[in-house]
Amino acid sequence: MKKFADIITVALGILALFLFPCSEISAQQKAAEPKKKYNILFIAADDLNNDIGCYGNTFVKTPNIDRLAKMGVRFNRAYNQFPLCSPSRSSLLTGQRPDVTGIYELQTHFRKNLPDVVTLPQLFKNNNYYSARVGKIYHYGVPGQIGTDGLDDPISWDHKVNPKGRDKTEESLVKNMTAARPLGSALAYLATEGTDDEHTDGMVANEAIKIMEEKKSEPFFLAVGFYRPHSPYVAPKKYFDMYPVDKVPLPKEIANDLDDVPEAALFTKPAHWGLGEPERREALRAYYATISFMDAQVGKLLDALEKNKLANNTIIVFWSDHGYNVGQHGQWMKQSLFENSARVPLIISVPGGTKGKASGRTVELLDIYPTLAELCGLAPPQKLQGKSLVPLLKDPEAAWDKPAYTQVRRNQIFGRSVRTERFRYTEWDEGRAGAELYDHQKDPDEFNNLARESSYADTVSELAILLKKGFPPAE
DSSP states (O other): OOOHHHHHHHHHHHHHHHHHHHHHHHHHHHHOOOOOEEEEEEEESOOOOOOOOGTTTTOOOOHHHHHHHHHSEEEEEEEEESSSSHHHHHHHHHHHOHHHOOOOOSSSOGGGGGOOOHHHHHHHHHHEEEEEEOOOOSSTTTTTTTTTTOOOOOOOOOEOOOOOOHHHHHHGGGGSSSSTSSSGSOEEEEEESSSGGGGGGHHHHHHHHHHHSTTTTSOEEEEEEEOOOOEEEEEEEETTTTSSSGGOOOOOOOTTTGGGSSSOOOSSGGGGGGOOOOHHHHHHHHHHHHHHHHHHHHHHHHHHHHHHHHHHHGGEEESSOOEEEEEEGGGGEESSSSSHHHOOOOEOOOTOOOOOOOEEEEEEGGHHHHHHHTTTTOOOOOOOOOOOOOHHHHHHTTOOOOOEEEEETTEEEEEEEOOOSSEEEETTTTTOOOOOETTTTTTOOOOOOOTGGGGHHHHHHHHHHHHHHHHHOOO
């Protein structure tokens, strides 16, 4: 009887395999399913320098950017290609240097010169990603064009949002300490009442989160462009309260600092636009307040990724379009080739990748396009001038021989600069208007111009050759 029961059991088991092969089908389906595409969260800050906690500034409070740095690789020597909004953004988003885009100012759209170029977000859009922009990614005049399309590139996106908050609508309340300068290029600020969500950047974060929630089941390229800390420095009062004005540290300055600096190198004339130390502390306090405000919005995005279970499949890139002088060498803002203006924060987090490490290699914003293309297996239709950072994302101290190049136009002459891990070398009008050499190993504040020192003649010769390689003559 037992033998008969065993035969029945075996027979039923065999029958079940034919009728209900669920586990087998499930395994086959799983093997056949294509690997899920990475999402891209592409976060841009406007006019942000490296005065950030994770970059060593212990005074400025940026807990959320610091949190992001622990999730990925922080590039300690990342540089923009032109320290001005539109030239820099046009270069990054097309993968071409400014001498190829032909963009050196704030009015011309890059498609006038490169009508058929495929931009970074357009590449993803063309490969079945949902491509969306909230806020400032291509150039916008700030504050004048907040709430508009600015110099946007419509073909790059499936969807766009242009928020406008009380920082724009209450513009008349802003205090301008450099009254001869327009608000977007002034040392000007406003500590407002109300909440983060009433400000443009708060709205940018909230709109981006809505898109995340709506599109979490399909691959997306979500570009989130914050307007702060661009001047005028406007943020809720609570962020100003974080920085007592009498505690704000001013950058180190030395007597006769500019005696060995070419006249063409200087953007801010006269030094500090004539402001004394109290006014400079006031301006710097406001700049730092807007950094902390913007940082809080980054935190909202990171929280939303976790809440929507997207963190394990989303590459995050955080960048600024250029650095920002806050009094070094008497200079403020951008449009200079000093380190504080040429250097930018850059953090890249890849799911399952290196976490909490820093790379000291010299990299460029230009390198972001080929990096994301490689990570996502996409083939750009045009040759890119940057280099993929994937090797450094795997090993932040991997061998790397690529320098970084930055340029600026001063009236009708160009300043061009090359940065290696140790030196910065700059020529103004191909050397006719002066040259600069700084040894960052010995002089990180760039106080001693060594370009005419005989003991550095060989270094100047080597770097001059390297500089010309980065800026070949037009064909």
